[in-house]
Amino acid sequence: MNIHDVENNVRSGKRITREEAHILLQEENWPILQTLANEKRIKEVGDEVFYAVTLFLYPTNLCELNCPFCSYYAKPGWKNAWFMTPAEIEEKVKANLHYGLNEVHIVGGLWHECDLGYYKETFERIKSLDSDIHIKALTAVEYDYLARLHGISVEEVLDRMVSYGLGSIPGGGAEVFVDSLREKLAPGKIDSDTFLNIHRIAHKKGLSTNITLLYGSIEEWDDIITHFEKVRNLQDETGGFTTFIPLKYHDENNALGKRKQRLKPKDARPLYALARIFLDNIPILKALWNYQGVPLALELLDWGVNDFASTALDEKVITMAGGVQIKMDGPTMENLILSKGRKPQKVHSGFRMACN
Template identity: 40%
Template sequence: MSDILDALRERIEHGGRLSRREAVELVQEATVHDLGELGLLARERRHGRQAYYVYNQHLNYTNICENRCRFCAYSKRRGEKGGFTYSAAQARARLEERQDAPIREVHIVGGLNPALPYEYYLELIRTVKQARPGARVKAFTAVEIAFLADTYGKSQTTVLEELMAAGLDALPGGGAEVFDPQLRQKLCPEKVSGQRWLDIHRIAHGLGLPTNATMLFGHIEGWEERLDHLEALRELQDETGGFLCFIPLPYQPKNNRLGGVGPDGQDYLRMIALSRLFLDNVSHLKAYWVMAGIKPAQLALWAGADDFDGTLVEERIGHAAGAEAPAGMTVPQLEQAIAAAGFSAVERDTFFQPVATA
């Protein structure tokens, strides 16, 4: 194994690509320390000791959803206790509660609510732009885009073009889960296929709309399914170059029908490191502190991650499934967490451009 590691170190230093076979060998034989060392090497080659964060706010506009994903603790059926949908005015009020904060990104995702008219989604984007004219809007997963196209008889391209005209700046990466069709039937049979998720992101990239990508891991998948997922993302990125960031999302096992225990700390760090090594064409890798926990996210910076996400303010989806991290962090808290891990905090915008701060 030492000869393989030495060869990979040399290749990483020169920007070489990890093959599928080498990735399999690493996950089967390398220790978490070996993987972390390689991940850090690849990360430092790109970003040095900088670690990014964004001053953002999450807006989960509805939890009414016609899908019933087995791992989801957030969704409600129409009429079910605890269900909600924000009007545009209520969404504006949520944003205005933080009017004095220099929010640079508003992240909008929700359930698939068949009671909402198509115009609602355009008005929601316009409302956010009016309330936060200086912020970028990252909104609606590929699953939501497919739902809008199917429900309102529009093409996916038209939906994206009309949302962009209303002010959409980027797509989040949610809804990817794990692409394997057989596992998807067990996890989220009502949800669009992994291939359709990829197709919608391909269309977005072709329109000049950048996107993120995710994978939900640590439930019933194995490393083969994880590598299939990463390989599909790498191939699409080779084709379009449209992915800004990859976010490995550790499964949260509480309050849902799937149950289980979720990934442990070593599995999380191995996933971070392998993602950094395999996705050589995706510039940024996020340690999503909300679902990983603050301390594991700090360790992830040493295993290949370069982004610590952001302030969030009010995250609902991961917390519904038992995430134990805070629902939001202040900028000083984020910067302290990054500095305590041994990295230099850099505030960024949605497109990972550093922003000037006073």
């Protein structure tokens, strides 16, 4: 098989194999990879570029784990530790309503004070301000933690959270679905199958979820393809993933980043283009400008991307890990998308679109 066979297969709508993915990833084939990803994006999802006006809320950075790749966590007594009460979260949402907020994104550390009662009060306070605000909250890792904390099933946790106002589930905590790597990146976290099964349970309950990939740490391209394959297989089964989001690993302020010789940074462009082609059953491919920097995120719109993420009214994770600090509001976001000749479309994470 050569690159022209792969080209023909992609253009005829055939699903690509691992071998074909590796051929597309050879650097001399990147121009073809980009062209194919762009063609597929135009054919399947058109010129619209989605964005949301999102308030990121981090109830606490206290965490029982200390994952080596993480720049976020703190332990009790650390100067940088914080904990927000439900009333403080309500105040913060209230203070940001004038931005045209249409969703909140809530994730935090694994911490016993953030139990089901805490989220019940928090969600109810947010909904009391505006019942239309979409609540996207907690990763699969946090749902597993809550189930263990309360001695109930993940199904029961999700049912209760939906009754409090949960709208959808973010995709963080996925890292790379290769367990030998997960053991090095995040040894205390749930394994790949457990993580994916929590998304399966959510999908079967009608909840849409996002899914991420942590790239540029210690993985090989072949591990990324394995990750893609597992995501594609679950999507074939449930259809519940809305958006795929590659997350660039930042090496500042974490234990893994101190061992630079182990790191394998990657060019984001072929990764995104391959995601557009390989994940043929997930319609939305999101570039996080605050992880990538605005110029690269804009360039990624030409490599298969159709979602420019969201305003970042309070993005602690990125800022702390050395990312760009920008107050990006809705009009700024729209102008950036228009500058690429594309059509901005404001949505929230509960929005679903289908691949043609």
